[in-house]
Amino acid sequence: MNLMEKIEERLAAMVARNPTRVDLYERYQEIVQEYNKDKDAAEIQKVMDDLFAFNDDCSEEEKRYLREGLDSETELAVFDLLQKDSLTKGDREAIKKVAKDLLGKLADQRFALERLRSMATVQAQMKAEIIKHLYAHLPASAYDPDEINIKAGAVFAHIYSAGLGGGTPVYH
Known part of the structure; x- marks a missing residue:
């Protein structure tokens, strides 16, 4: 037990x-x-x-994040949320960079997680930043606009819940 x-x-x-x-x-x-x-x-x-x-x-x-060549489990989570079955090896590598860069952008102070729950404008700004980043950087040949919107929603939902769910936040 x-x-x-x-x-x-x-x-x-x-x-x-x-x-x-x-x-x-x-x-x-x-x-x-x-x-x-x-x-x-x-x-x-x-x-x-x-x-x-x-x-x-x-x-x-x-330890999978290390095998994938990523710096943290946080990057791995975003990478996993952005993946899909039909990606080429080159697309996978591009998505790893997208995940790293996106998390770097979201670390900006205006998206402070303690304000995320209480301020709808901060939530909207973060969602918009995620969508904008994914549209600009995901491989265009691999994702259609609907998929990008779905992936953006999944990434936002994960950051919101993991950063604010009870206990110790995953994202600081």
């Missing part, structure tokens, strides 16, 4: 930092359901092995 509690805490933090990791949460829930289903020694050992393997997978996922 201690392992399960530690994994749940770790997983909650990982999903808060990057919402595209929801598949890890779903996989964890499947393992827990298997544990709750049978209680014989062999099945419990299999579930424990699955939990340890899952914990190792979480460690690998937490």
Whole structure:
């Protein structure tokens, strides 16, 4: 049970930092359901092995930003939100730069997260900056305007919720 509690805490933090990791949460829930289903020694050992393997997978996922050549999990989250299946290797590299540059722009003081929740004008400015940046810098051949608007909304929603959700903000 201690392992399960530690994994749940770790997983909650990982999903808060990057919402595209929801598949890890779903996989964890499947393992827990298997544990709750049978209680014989062999099945419990299999579930424990699955939990340890899952914990190792979480460690690998937490290091993925380094493998992708990014500077932080924050950049990885934005990169993941901007991705889609049909991208070329060159498009993926361009999107990494878009994610880095966008986060640099949003770090500007006028988008201070403590003002984001209370001031609709700050929210509108941030949304507009995200849309403007994505229209200007995402590979035009890979995204149509509707996709850009959807991606911009997802990035804003993530920054808003991760930066302001309860507990320690992901974005400072």
